[in-house]
Amino acid sequence: MTFQSFEYALLLIAVFSMYWFLSRRYQNILLLAASYVFYSYVDIRMALLLGGYTLVSYFAARRISEDSDNSKRYLIGAAVVSLGTLAVFKYAGFFVESTSEAFDTAGLASFDSTLKIILPIGISFYTFQSLGYVIDVYKGRVDARKNLIDTALFISFFPQLVAGPIERASSLFPQLERRRKFDADRTMSGLSLLSWGLFKKLVIADNIGLIVDNIFSANDPGSSMLWVGTLTFGIQILADFSGYTDIARGSARLLGIELSLNFRHPWLASSPADFWRRWHITLSEWLRDYVYIPLGGNQKGNRRTTINLVITFALGGLWHGAAWNFVIWGLLHAALILVWRAASALNVRSHQFVSIIITFFAISAIWLAFREGEISYIVDNIFSAGRENQLAAALAITALLYSLPIWLHALVDRPAFTDIWTRNDVSKTVAYTAITLTSFIAILILRAETSAEFIYFRF
Amino acid sequence: MSQPERTDNTENNSRSMNHRSVMLLVLMLLIVVLAPMAFRDRHIPVQFDQSAVESFEATDANIVFLGNSLLDTRIAPDYLGELIDLNVTSLAIDGTAPGTWYLQLANVIAEATNPPEQIYVFFHDDLLTRHLYFTGPKDQRLQESRTHSNVSGYGVLPTRSESVTDKIKNFLDKLYPIANQSSTSRDNPLSSIGLKFVGMDEIESTEASGNIFGFANKRDLAPTIQQPKYHGSFDSMVGESFLPFLYEHAAAIGSEIVFVRVAARPNDDGSPNEPNALASYSADLRDFLEARNIRYIDMTKHVVDGAVDAGMYYDGYHLKHRFRDHYTEFFAEWMLVEIDSDSRSGATP
Numbered sequence: 001m002t003f004q005s006f007e008y009a010l011l012l013i014a015v016f017s018m019y020w021f022l023s024r025r026y027q028n029i030l031l032l033a034a035s036y037v038f039y040s041y042v043d044i045r046m047a048l049l050l051g052g053y054t055l056v057s058y059f060a061a062r063r064i065s066e067d068s069d070n071s072k073r074y075l076i077g078a079a080v081v082s083l084g085t086l087a088v089f090k091y092a093g094f095f096v097e098s099t100s101e102a103f104d105t106a107g108l109a110s111f112d113s114t115l116k117i118i119l120p121i122g123i124s125f126y127t128f129q130s131l132g133y134v135i136d137v138y139k140g141r142v143d144a145r146k147n148l149i150d151t152a153l154f155i156s157f158f159p160q161l162v163a164g165p166i167e168r169a170s171s172l173f174p175q176l177e178r179r180r181k182f183d184a185d186r187t188m189s190g191l192s193l194l195s196w197g198l199f200k201k202l203v204i205a206d207n208i209g210l211i212v213d214n215i216f217s218a219n220d221p222g223s224s225m226l227w228v229g230t231l232t233f234g235i236q237i238l239a240d241f242s243g244y245t246d247i248a249r250g251s252a253r254l255l256g257i258e259l260s261l262n263f264r265h266p267w268l269a270s271s272p273a274d275f276w277r278r279w280h281i282t283l284s285e286w287l288r289d290y291v292y293i294p295l296g297g298n299q300k301g302n303r304r305t306t307i308n309l310v311i312t313f314a315l316g317g318l319w320h321g322a323a324w325n326f327v328i329w330g331l332l333h334a335a336l337i338l339v340w341r342a343a344s345a346l347n348v349r350s351h352q353f354v355s356i357i358i359t360f361f362a363i364s365a366i367w368l369a370f371r372e373g374e375i376s377y378i379v380d381n382i383f384s385a386g387r388e389n390q391l392a393a394a395l396a397i398t399a400l401l402y403s404l405p406i407w408l409h410a411l412v413d414r415p416a417f418t419d420i421w422t423r424n425d426v427s428k429t430v431a432y433t434a435i436t437l438t439s440f441i442a443i444l445i446l447r448a449e450t451s452a453e454f455i456y457f458r459f
Numbered sequence: 460m461s462q463p464e465r466t467d468n469t470e471n472n473s474r475s476m477n478h479r480s481v482m483l484l485v486l487m488l489l490i491v492v493l494a495p496m497a498f499r500d501r502h503i504p505v506q507f508d509q510s511a512v513e514s515f516e517a518t519d520a521n522i523v524f525l526g527n528s529l530l531d532t533r534i535a536p537d538y539l540g541e542l543i544d545l546n547v548t549s550l551a552i553d554g555t556a557p558g559t560w561y562l563q564l565a566n567v568i569a570e571a572t573n574p575p576e577q578i579y580v581f582f583h584d585d586l587l588t589r590h591l592y593f594t595g596p597k598d599q600r601l602q603e604s605r606t607h608s609n610v611s612g613y614g615v616l617p618t619r620s621e622s623v624t625d626k627i628k629n630f631l632d633k634l635y636p637i638a639n640q641s642s643t644s645r646d647n648p649l650s651s652i653g654l655k656f657v658g659m660d661e662i663e664s665t666e667a668s669g670n671i672f673g674f675a676n677k678r679d680l681a682p683t684i685q686q687p688k689y690h691g692s693f694d695s696m697v698g699e700s701f702l703p704f705l706y707e708h709a710a711a712i713g714s715e716i717v718f719v720r721v722a723a724r725p726n727d728d729g730s731p732n733e734p735n736a737l738a739s740y741s742a743d744l745r746d747f748l749e750a751r752n753i754r755y756i757d758m759t760k761h762v763v764d765g766a767v768d769a770g771m772y773y774d775g776y777h778l779k780h781r782f783r784d785h786y787t788e789f790f791a792e793w794m795l796v797e798i799d800s801d802s803r804s805g806a807t808p
Contacts, residue, residue: 006624184480188487214672221671377678390657391667398653429483436491444495444638 001041002454003247004202011038011158016254024179028153031255035158039122046120049085054152056081057130058145061137065144075138079131086127089120094322122162124319128286130155133169135290142169150176159251163244163456165262165282172257180256185428190253192435197246199439204406205240206448208399212236213452215395216372222387225395226368226378232399233371234364237455238266239406241280244454265410266363270355272336275363287316310334320370329369336362498637505603507566516571520548523568523714525560526581528553529721532778533581533786542791552601557587557701562605564708574712580705581719583776585740588693588700678773692736693743706753718748722759724772731762732775761789 001007015034019027040047060078064071087095133154136142145151154172215221215229242263249259260282269275276284292312298305310331317330350358372378412418421431515523522545524534530551540547550563560580568574580587632638654664697703709716720741723732733741741757748755761767766789771782778786 006628010624184477184484188484191487191491217678218671219678225671388667388671390659391664391671394649394653394657394659394664396653397656398650401650401652425480425483429487433487433490436487437494440491441495441498441637444498444635 001038003244003251004198007041008038012251012254019180019255020182024177025149027180028149028176031157032149032153035153035156035161038158039156039161042121043118049089049120049123050126050156051152053082053085053126053130054148054155057134057155058148058151060134061144061151062146064134064138071138075134078134082127082131082134086123089118089123091318091322098324125164125166126155126161128283128319129166132166132286132290136169142173145173147177157252157257159248159255159257160259163241163248163454164280165245165248165260166286167260167282171260175257183256185425186253186256188429188432190250192250192432192439193246193253194250195436195439195443197243197248197250199442200239200243200246200406201454202443202447204402205236205243206452207402207446208232208236208239209452210448211395211399212371220384220387221381222392223382223384224389224392225387226381227365228392228396228399230368230371231361231364231396234367235399235403235406237367237370238263238279239403240455242406244456265413267360267407268356268410269359269363270352271340271359272333272363273340275359276333276337283316283319287312287319291315306338309337313337323373325369325373325375329366332366332369336366495635495637498635505600507606508604511567511605512570515548515550515567516573518548519546519573520575521545522547522577522579523575524549524551524579524581525563526551526579527555529583529776530581532780532783533721534790535783535787538784539787539791539794542788543794551581555601556589557582557705559601559605561701561704561708562602564705566605568714569708569712574714576714578709578714578716579719580716581721583721583723584737585691585693585696587718587720587744588696588702693740693747697747706748706751715754717754717756718744719756720744720758721776722762722767724775725762725767725769727769729762729765729768731759733759756793 001011011034015030019030022030036047036050039050056078060074063074067074133142133151137144145154150173153176154167154169157167157172157176160167212229212233215225215232218225221229245262249262252259262281264278264281266275266279269278292308295308295311296304297308300308313330313334314327315330317326317328317333320326320329368378368382421427522539522543524530524536524547526549528551530549531553534549534551536547536549550567552559552563557580564578568578649664649668654660659667706716726732738759741759745755745757758767767786771778771785773779
């Protein structure tokens with residue numbers, strides 16, 4: 001069930017209609033039931049996997065809390081089971097294929113490299129979320145929860161189940177452990193956020209997706225067209241993923257739950273490091289807190305910092321997909337941060353606006369490795385002569401026009417503007433109504449003919 | 460004494476604030492729901508296209524092909540006509556489904572003074588038994604141009620039962636008619652403003668798009684797009700499908716109808732990409748048609764023979780353009796052998 005589907009709208013309306021008449025316990029039971037309906041809509045076996053993750057996290061956290069002498073063993077056990085399951089479902093095929101290719105290249109006997117395992121949707125997200133909870137219990141940051149329903153809901157809460165935000169136990173559990181009361185202001189805010197997210201997905205991402213798909217499905221697009229495809233993909237993926245996040249956060253807000261912010265206008269980033277403080281924030285913070293810092297972070301000298309950074313970004317790339325191009329994409333980001341650091345150490349300075357422009361183009365160029373898995377295709381086209389340059393320019397302008405609302409949002413989302421419309425409840429209502437109504441009408445008129453699946457659903 | 464009074468006031472204020480917030484929420488919902496309805500339908504139904512009948516009549520076709528782009532990438536009608544020495548025409552229209560083919564059969568082919576001897580219907584997976592509304596709004600004008608409900612004798616689309624979800628969707632479509640007004644241009648990624656910026660006109664852009672994004676310059680994306688689709692057992696689908704209308708109408712005009720199910724792109728090891736459910740569907744369809752003495756060809760078997768291989772596909776279903784003539788020859792060979800045979804079912808080219 002995807003957010004832009006009619007079925008999701010029916011589910012959300014049904015849950016919302018019953019939710020406010022229930023006690024805390026039954027609110028959570030309803031949300032849990034809805035989450036499992038949502039997740040098992042395509043394949044009921046997926047729900048069993050989710051249930052398995054829940055039981056592992058629940059019992060591991062309880063045992064860590066109750067048996068401090070063996071807590072490390074329970075942590076390692078939970079990590080092995082969670083990451084092992086993720087490895088089997090997501091990386092087994094990649095590992096077998098890569099090993100077979102390596103054998104083949106070395107002149108050793110190759111073997112059948114096809115391994116067909118279905119990838120459960122959202123597995124990377126809920127693996128990290130559930131594992132984060134167990135680690136937090138081990139570190140003493142949160143208490144192990146005794147209520148299995150609350151724990152199950154923490155891992156499976158449907159608005160953020162399949163593509164985040166990756167929530168922390170310290171943020172989501174307290175919200176699930178109190179009764180949510182209806183709040184009209186919050187409902188209005190949730191509706192406007194949800195409709196803005198739908199607009200970004202159905203109008204911006206899907207229309208730009210047509211351009212991107214056309215370019216990358218061409219056998220010989222030529223260099224200029226390939227660069228346009230890369231730049232527009234950067235816009236598409238932002239609209240797609242931040243659109244998803246807004247729908248998730250809007251849906252959760254309708255149910256009285258506040259999910260973490262996942263995007264903070266990443267196009268306004270003035271350096272690659274700043275980009276990662278604005279893009280997929282919950283993943284960046286997860287990798288920082290559970291990988292980079294435990295490795296030593298930047299506390300053990302320059303050489304070690306560089307190694308830690310490379311490892312963290314390579315893992316971040318691999319988290320996105322079981323393919324070398326994602327690893328390369330992660331490594332390119334690490335390289336970009338290191339180059340920026342070196343430039344900064346050499347006192348290379350530029351005006352902030354120039355930094356934003358340079359960062360935007362540097363990050364956009366790296367998206368090429370993310371979008372295209374066939375390295376030979378990139379190499380063949382990137383150095384080839386430009387074809388149909390005029391058409392490429394027209395497509396780039398079209399994509400920019402579609403993305404104007406996101407740019408405008410980045411410009412007006414600052415206190416000087418938000419103070420005006422949050423002054424009183426009437427001004428807030430006017431603003432929420434304007435956003436929701438405009439998004440709704442724009443979706444009716446401008447939505448793309450077909451809506452593609454959210455890009456991050458495949459991770 | 461003053462403290463309780465303050466509490467009462469605070470509670471009253473809070474209650475009236477809540478009340479006010481709820482009223483504002485209701486107002487917001489009313490505006491959001493009602494305002495878009497004001498954009499009324501300016502859609503003028505397309506008149507029946509009589510020229511389609513005249514054009515078809517002019518071909519004086521012995522054999523007619525019905526289908527969508529899958530047919531278009533497989534059969535070159537003129538070339539096939541040369542090979543089998545008969546008049547062959549194709550009425551293939553991209554993105555169409557059985558409902559549209561029924562309209563073409565009932566309102567174009569059947570209206571011609573010289574109905575064809577044979578009608579071949581090409582489809583993939585279980586498309587033959589899916590409902591018309593599956594084709595979506597893209598076909599609305601096309602359907603109108605093939606429908607003439609004001610004149611008796613012209614076929615109109617039979618009303619099929621719909622799921623609750625589809626009924627709600629249709630209701631919303633009526634509620635918000637602007638949702639369908641610009642649908643015809645939604646599959647074009649280029650905006651007219653973008654073209655004006657670079658000084659291109661529509662003809663230039665179409666030509667340039669063709670050079671880059673055209674059929675001949677497509678990459679093989681089969682592993683990532685278009686996989687076989689299955690929507691339910693044959694028995695559960697046939698009663699709500701256009702299949703009976705198609706063969707009954709063909710029989711009424713005295714034409715033989717032949718159903719051809721094309722194969723999805725084979726797996727990399729050369730085996731057919733045919734899930735068990737679809738294989739079972741095909742067997743049931745064969746039995747159903749055999750019982751009615753209707754010829755059915757399941758092209759999946761050609762994958763096993765090696766006559767059609769993965770390299771001939773540019774995606775999950777469509778063949779690369781350069782293999783169109785090859786496929787036409789391959790099909791002609793079968794037709795020349797089978798066209799006069801008495802074998803009425805289970806034929807294998």
